[in-house]
Amino acid sequence: MLFKEIIGQEKLKKRLIQTVNEGRISHAQLFLGKSGFGTLPLAIAYIQYINCTNKQESDSCGTCNSCLKLNKLSHPDVHFSFPVSTNSRVKTKALSDDFLHSWREINLESPYFDLNDWHRKIDIEQKQSLINVHESQELIKKLNLKPYEAEFKVLLVWKAEHLNVQASNKLLKLIEEPTGKTIIILIAEDEEALLKTITSRTQLIRVPLIEKEALSSYLVQEMEIDSEKAQQLAILAEGDAILMRTKMNHSEEQDFFFQLFVTWMRACYEANIEKMHTWVEQISERKVGREKQKRFLEYALEVMREGMIRNYVGKDLQRFEGAEGKFMLKFAPFVHENNVFGIMELLNEAHHNISRNAYAKILFMDMSMKFANLLRVKKRTFVS
Numbered sequence: 001m002l003f004k005e006i007i008g009q010e011k012l013k014k015r016l017i018q019t020v021n022e023g024r025i026s027h028a029q030l031f032l033g034k035s036g037f038g039t040l041p042l043a044i045a046y047i048q049y050i051n052c053t054n055k056q057e058s059d060s061c062g063t064c065n066s067c068l069k070l071n072k073l074s075h076p077d078v079h080f081s082f083p084v085s086t087n088s089r090v091k092t093k094a095l096s097d098d099f100l101h102s103w104r105e106i107n108l109e110s111p112y113f114d115l116n117d118w119h120r121k122i123d124i125e126q127k128q129s130l131i132n133v134h135e136s137q138e139l140i141k142k143l144n145l146k147p148y149e150a151e152f153k154v155l156l157v158w159k160a161e162h163l164n165v166q167a168s169n170k171l172l173k174l175i176e177e178p179t180g181k182t183i184i185i186l187i188a189e190d191e192e193a194l195l196k197t198i199t200s201r202t203q204l205i206r207v208p209l210i211e212k213e214a215l216s217s218y219l220v221q222e223m224e225i226d227s228e229k230a231q232q233l234a235i236l237a238e239g240d241a242i243l244m245r246t247k248m249n250h251s252e253e254q255d256f257f258f259q260l261f262v263t264w265m266r267a268c269y270e271a272n273i274e275k276m277h278t279w280v281e282q283i284s285e286r287k288v289g290r291e292k293q294k295r296f297l298e299y300a301l302e303v304m305r306e307g308m309i310r311n312y313v314g315k316d317l318q319r320f321e322g323a324e325g326k327f328m329l330k331f332a333p334f335v336h337e338n339n340v341f342g343i344m345e346l347l348n349e350a351h352h353n354i355s356r357n358a359y360a361k362i363l364f365m366d367m368s369m370k371f372a373n374l375l376r377v378k379k380r381t382f383v384s
């Protein structure tokens, strides 16, 4: 991991680089901040810089032997410890090493991930994870060995608040009596959850939130998102790259649902069986999946609700803007008192049946044909 691959945090990067170049590397440090601020990538880039044998002024070289190994997170003198739990593969005494392969994979995909992502990765979503005392014992053994090839032996503990008390106490010994050229880096979000004896013996590196400008230029340059949208997302992200990804996925999904909804309503209004069929194929594609189909139906319910409110209250909830807003203006008159209950019922029923594993293609085709009738119901005025 090079410093230049990290989103923003220029000030902190400079400070870290400076401490290395001035030979002021503290042997126990605590990187404190939310995962989405980049605590983990910063710590990895810092470790890489410390061990790089061809340091540049503002970054590691990326090509020396040490850098090449760290690029793959497989340097023999850099050890990783992180919360784990037993799963279907590891039945007892789960240690970080049992999950090292997954750890490398998730990091190489993107070092911006949180505990939920990690749990999903190692298939322990329903469980608590921790760093246990067996793990601490292993770490002590590893750190007592001489470095293989690097100047410094490094231990990085991710989510240090997950160390249980016994494990913390064992680790404390290492922090108090470091062996040789050893550096211990703890990463945590919640200072309060750590033992005071640990926090008082580590140098604190506060990782602040990522600057808005850095987030938006990352979106424009790396994700090819247009600059207006990038700026919106950067505001919503609150300095957190993980939150930004969630917001981005959400807005992509919203665009996808909108297109899907428009095609669907056109096919139904025209009562065009062929178009309906094409649409059913699209929403039943494997990549869509049941949960997404359910979210689409929730989206459709929301459009219908908004249509009714525009028709009868004459206002909009401003839930839909841009292209969606324009579409709503044209679509709203098709939802009225003579069909809205039937429409809502159909959508709710479909939502319920998808949860109960109904066959999606039949369900959506059947629903489309019923919709074709409902959309053609005329809005009648009551004549007394």
Ligand SMILES: [Zn+2]
Pocket (backbone or CB within 6 Å): 051, 052, 053, 054, 055, 060, 061, 062, 063, 064, 065, 066, 067
């Ligand atoms: Zn290097």
